[in-house]
Amino acid sequence: MNRLLDILSRNADFTTAQLAAMLGESEDAVKKQIEDYKEKGIIKGSNTLINWDKVEDSGVTAIIELKVTPKPETGFDDTAKIVMSYDNVESVYLAASSRYDLIATVKGRTIQEIAEFVSKRLSTLDNVIGTATSFILTQYKGGGVCFVDSEEQEEQRSMIL
Amino acid sequence: MIEYNSLINKKLSGIKPSGIRRFFDIANEMDHVISLSIGEPDFTTPWHVRQEGIESLRRGHTWYSPNSGFAELRGQISNYYARRFNVEYDPGHEILVTVGGSEAIDLCIRALVNEGDEVLIPQPAFVCYDPMTVMAGGTPVIIETKAENGFRLTAKELEEKITPKTKLLILPFPNNPTGAVMRREHLEEIAKVIEKHNILVLSDEIYGELTYGKERHVSFADIKGMKERTIVVSGFSKAYAMTGWRLGYALGPAPVISAMTKLHQYAIMSAPTTAQYAAIEALKHGDSDIEHMREEYDIRRRLIVDEFCRMGLTCFEPEGAFYVFPSIKISGMDSETFCEKLIYSQKVAIVPGTAFGDCGEGFARVSYSYSLKHIQEALVRIEKFLNENGK
Numbered sequence: 001m002n003r004l005l006d007i008l009s010r011n012a013d014f015t016t017a018q019l020a021a022m023l024g025e026s027e028d029a030v031k032k033q034i035e036d037y038k039e040k041g042i043i044k045g046s047n048t049l050i051n052w053d054k055v056e057d058s059g060v061t062a063i064i065e066l067k068v069t070p071k072p073e074t075g076f077d078d079t080a081k082i083v084m085s086y087d088n089v090e091s092v093y094l095a096a097s098s099r100y101d102l103i104a105t106v107k108g109r110t111i112q113e114i115a116e117f118v119s120k121r122l123s124t125l126d127n128v129i130g131t132a133t134s135f136i137l138t139q140y141k142g143g144g145v146c147f148v149d150s151e152e153q154e155e156q157r158s159m160i161l
Numbered sequence: 162m163i164e165y166n167s168l169i170n171k172k173l174s175g176i177k178p179s180g181i182r183r184f185f186d187i188a189n190e191m192d193h194v195i196s197l198s199i200g201e202p203d204f205t206t207p208w209h210v211r212q213e214g215i216e217s218l219r220r221g222h223t224w225y226s227p228n229s230g231f232a233e234l235r236g237q238i239s240n241y242y243a244r245r246f247n248v249e250y251d252p253g254h255e256i257l258v259t260v261g262g263s264e265a266i267d268l269c270i271r272a273l274v275n276e277g278d279e280v281l282i283p284q285p286a287f288v289c290y291d292p293m294t295v296m297a298g299g300t301p302v303i304i305e306t307k308a309e310n311g312f313r314l315t316a317k318e319l320e321e322k323i324t325p326k327t328k329l330l331i332l333p334f335p336n337n338p339t340g341a342v343m344r345r346e347h348l349e350e351i352a353k354v355i356e357k358h359n360i361l362v363l364s365d366e367i368y369g370e371l372t373y374g375k376e377r378h379v380s381f382a383d384i385k386g387m388k389e390r391t392i393v394v395s396g397f398s399k400a401y402a403m404t405g406w407r408l409g410y411a412l413g414p415a416p417v418i419s420a421m422t423k424l425h426q427y428a429i430m431s432a433p434t435t436a437q438y439a440a441i442e443a444l445k446h447g448d449s450d451i452e453h454m455r456e457e458y459d460i461r462r463r464l465i466v467d468e469f470c471r472m473g474l475t476c477f478e479p480e481g482a483f484y485v486f487p488s489i490k491i492s493g494m495d496s497e498t499f500c501e502k503l504i505y506s507q508k509v510a511i512v513p514g515t516a517f518g519d520c521g522e523g524f525a526r527v528s529y530s531y532s533l534k535h536i537q538e539a540l541v542r543i544e545k546f547l548n549e550n551g552k
Contacts, residue, residue, distance in 0.1 A: 007460065011533060021467030022460045157199050159185035 012046035065100035067130035180516030188510040196510040202402035217438035230258025237444040254415035262396035262409035274299035278328035284518025305520035312341035316350040335368035338526035340479020368482040370400035406436035507542040
């Protein structure tokens with residue numbers, strides 16, 4: 001049923017009847033499978049993909065890399081949990097990188113607001129020994145969808161025969 | 162003033178322009194049309210295949226290829242047909258690389274048909290067989306396949322149309338526009354008639370990689386005794402999403418391939434060189450690309466068939482190609498009117514069944530070679546159209 005997840009990850013708008021048809025399963029089986037995925041925490045919700053660049057005064061987003069000293073028992077988890085508890089933090093990842101350990105994306109109204117958040121809230125955490133902040137200027141693609149009008153999005157096929 | 166029209170070849174003047182064209186012209190003039198009418202993959206050619214084409218250009222391989230195509234490509238085509246469809250061809254004498262499957266169809270008909278020979282063409286079918294036959298001096302004899310038979314050609318329908326003048330049967334399966342496929346047992350019935358009446362077969366297997374369900378496409382050449390009577394035409398366009406590269410091939414008995422090669426040599430010289438390098442890569446490492454695209458088409462096919470049936474546009478389940486051929490009789494309109502009203506009122510372009518033969522009346526061809534999102538939107542509009550037009 002990984003094909004179900006594949007379809008849903010591309011488009012959450014389908015009805016269960018449509019999903020059942022596409023997969024050649026009964027509608028009940030699809031409903032049950034979706035419930036099951038939700039229970040197991042595999043399906044965590046569905047958001048609308050928004051191209052914030054087109055929304056006025058929608059603020060700024062930054063990617064923050066954090067160098068962290070791991071704790072003996074819990075590794076990076078404790079620090080990650082503190083970082084993710086802030087509402088303006090959109091996502092947090094643990095990375096296998098030589099430079100940084102945690103990567104977080106943070107939203108704010110202004111660059112100053114984010115800069116302040118990083119210096120006051122993140123840099124000061126016990127185990128954080130360094131941060132690097134990158135501000136996003138343009139989002140080209142998100143959630144598998146192109147945000148910038150690219151040539152590829154237009155129909156280029158000719159109607160010939 | 163030169164009367165150009167009187168100077169054009171008379172056979173050609175008598176050929177009607179394709180019925181698909183008219184709808185394309187309407188669609189092209191309108192904005193925001195959602196089309197489900199295009200007959201080519203929406204995928205781009207897999208990147209590793211494109212890369213080989215680019216690499217050949219970088220190395221400066223910009224010359225003609227041998228007339229019948231590069232030996233390596235013919236070797237790979239031979240491996241491929243044996244691997245995927247269980248039929249073996251000698252790359253030296255039984256394979257010709259052409260400019261798309263279309264050139265192979267034209268060559269085959271011209272190489273075989275004499276003035277007055279009859280060519281049997283099952284319809285609904287792709288639009289080229291009839292005009293090519295006429296231009297070759299042959300007489301097209303149409304066999305109308307029926308929805309109740311799943312648009313398959315039956316032995317009885319075939320035998321009824323055979324005369325002493327019959328030279329060639331066109332076997333266009335998996336079928337554009339109906340999506341019909343012929344299973345082994347159906348082909349075996351056809352083979353008995355072919356054997357009995359001593360005729361040849363042009364098996365257009367361009368959609369051979371696109372069949373759905375457990376059973377794969379069976380090549381007519383794989384039916385006992387038929388390889389020696391069959392010219393298989395196929396190509397890279399549909400299987401590997403390579404339409405723009407213009408590359409196809411013909412497989413058949415050496416004397417027929419040799420005659421076709423002679424024509425090809427004078428008219429075309431050789432198929433595009435860059436495309437041939439890319440095609441070698443496709444055949445070597447492209448099996449998983451086919452599988453990926455096939456699975457995606459299958460998901461769309463199931464969605465569209467299910468939704469059409471729910472709306473009352475009954476369609477028999479298409480098992481091949483990337484088209485559904487729903488009956489539009491519920492609307493009370495003829496095919497042309499239905500498609501015309503649909504495009505003007507809801508801006509959805511589909512092709513009337515009559516573009517593929519008179520027996521396509523009451524049906525329309527809908528292509529699902531589009532993204533799920535695109536299909537979803539088109540379905541919403543089609544349903545709206547049906548509701549507004551007294552479903």
